[in-house]
Structure formats: C-alpha cells, structure tokens
Amino acid sequence: MTILECKELTKEYYSGENVIKAVDDANLSFAQGEFTAITGPSGSGKSTLLHVLSSLENPTSGEVTYNGESLKKYNDNQLSILRRRRFGFVFQAYNLVQELTGMENILLPVMLDKKKPDEAYLNKLVEVLGIGDRIGHLPSAMSGGQQQRIAIARALANKPAILFADEPTGNLDGKSGREVLALLKYVSAEFGITLILVTHDLSVAEQAQRVLTLSDGKIIRDTKGAAQ
Ligand SMILES: Nc1ncnc2c1ncn2[C@@H]1O[C@H](COP(=O)(O)OP(=O)(O)O)[C@@H](O)[C@H]1O
Numbered sequence: 001m002t003i004l005e006c007k008e009l010t011k012e013y014y015s016g017e018n019v020i021k022a023v024d025d026a027n028l029s030f031a032q033g034e035f036t037a038i039t040g041p042s043g044s045g046k047s048t049l050l051h052v053l054s055s056l057e058n059p060t061s062g063e064v065t066y067n068g069e070s071l072k073k074y075n076d077n078q079l080s081i082l083r084r085r086r087f088g089f090v091f092q093a094y095n096l097v098q099e100l101t102g103m104e105n106i107l108l109p110v111m112l113d114k115k116k117p118d119e120a121y122l123n124k125l126v127e128v129l130g131i132g133d134r135i136g137h138l139p140s141a142m143s144g145g146q147q148q149r150i151a152i153a154r155a156l157a158n159k160p161a162i163l164f165a166d167e168p169t170g171n172l173d174g175k176s177g178r179e180v181l182a183l184l185k186y187v188s189a190e191f192g193i194t195l196i197l198v199t200h201d202l203s204v205a206e207q208a209q210r211v212l213t214l215s216d217g218k219i220i221r222d223t224k225g226a227a228q
C-alpha cells in the first residue's frame with residue numbers, strides 16, 4: 001500500500017538572479033513499511049527533498065499526497081498536526097532540550113498533543129533502543145549515540161506512520177553510527193514504520209530496501225523494481 005506520493009514535485013530557491021532547482025520534478029511513491037535511502041553528493045537536494053516530502057517546506061510546484069490525500073488541501077495548522085501525529089523526524093543534530101531528562105524529552109511530543117502516554121509502547125521503545133539506564137539523565141550526561149537514541153525514541157513516541165531522518169548518523173563515530181542505523185532499521189520494521197532516510201554515505205544507503213540517487217535536484221537512479 002502506498003503511504004506517501006509526490007507528483008512533479010519541484011522546489012526552487014533564488015540566489016540573486018539565479019534560480020536553483022533544489023528538487024527538480026520528483027515523481028515518487030513510497031510503500032508503507034518500506035525503508036528508502038535518499039543519497040547523492042552534498043548540495044544535490046537530499047535535505048530539500050526530505051523537507052518538501054514531509055511538509056517542513058512548501059514545494060514551489062507539484063504535490064505531495066499522504067494516505068491518499070493531497071497536502072495542498074491542508075492549511076499550516078493542519079500540516080503541523082499531521083507532522084506531529086503521523087510523522088517523526090530525526091536530524092544530524094539531536095536537538096534535545098538540555099534542561100529536560102531523557103524521558104521528559106521523549107514525552108514532549110505526547111505532551112504537546114495532550115495525549116496520555118502509552119506506557120507499554122514507550123517502555124518497549126526504551127528497551128529496544130537500549131536507553132533504560134539513560135532516561136533519568138540530562139542530555140549533557142549522555143554520549144552522542146545515546147542522545148540520538150533518545151531523539152529516535154522522541155520521534156517515535158507518537159507512533160508515526162513515517163520516520164524522516166536526515167543524516168542521522170552524521171555526527172556519530174563509525175561504531176555508534178552503525179548501531180544507531182541498525183536500531184532505526186529494527187524499530188521501523190518492528191513497529192511497521194516507513195523509513196525515509198537521507199545519507200551521503202553509501203555504506204548506510206546500501207542497507208535500505210530502496211535507494212534513490214540525486215544529482216542537481218534530479219532523481220537519476222531508483223533501485224525500486226531493480227534486482228538487488
Ligand atoms: N534555504 C535555502 N536557500 C537557498 N538555497 C538553498 C536553501 N536550501 C538549500 N539550498 C540550495 O539547494 C541545493 C540543495 O541543497 P540541499 O537540499 O541542502 O542538498 P543536500 O542535502 O543534498 O546537501 C543546494 O544548491 C543548496 O545550496
């Protein structure tokens with residue numbers, strides 16, 4: 001089943017007289033539960049594609065469809081509710097609130113939504129992510145890998161349908177990066193979450209079920225359907 005689609009999706013930026021096509025006519029569909037990596041060199045449009053797919057930025061033209069509904073119909077408030085309830089985000093920077101403990105950080109999106117935490121689910125997340133002994137600590141008492149695991153738990157706290165990750169292992173050393181990637185793969189498979197992950201690192205990308213390669217805003221390769 002298709003969960004997310006885009007048609008003729010384009011994002012242009014203006015730099016003086018010049019137009020930069022950061023995303024140039026992307027036509028894609030993402031199956032529920034699939035793990036897709038978006039790769040390509042620096043400046044090829046990976047982050048911009050992730051931002052327009054996830055409604056963090058408005059496209060210049062074209063449209064994104066989530067669960068059969070065009071996001072063109074959504075106003076800013078509806079888009080922010082969609083992002084909070086149905087999408088999770090993990091970035092290169094962990095973006096944890098320094099004054100809050102690990103668990104308080106994880107609970108933030110649930111609190112924002114004024115929902116009652118699903119304790120069994122959150123306990124399972126904490127267990128799977130191996131952060132049980134860190135959740136009472138402040139971020140300053142955690143390693144980068146531990147902070148990113150807390151950030152992943154926070155991104156998953158509202159049981160999103162899609163997890164968008166932009167260079168999630170970019171700040172980590174090789175070993176913690178591999179561990180975090182393995183956990184992302186595991187939790188998305190375990191909870192049936194669609195994973196769309198941006199990376200310039202081919203060793204990360206090759207672990208995905210599908211790899212999209214960008215160059216100058218264009219998708220120049222899509223392994224979907226190809227023998228792997
Ligand atoms: N906010 C912005 N304003 C102007 N140009 C931008 C902006 N964001 C990205 N760009 C440009 O769009 C292109 C794609 O950038 P980006 O999506 O960040 O690439 P990547 O994530 O692959 O490194 C680059 O040429 C970049 O300079």
Ligand SMILES: [Mg+2]
Pocket residue numbers: 046047048
């Ligand atoms: Mg980027």
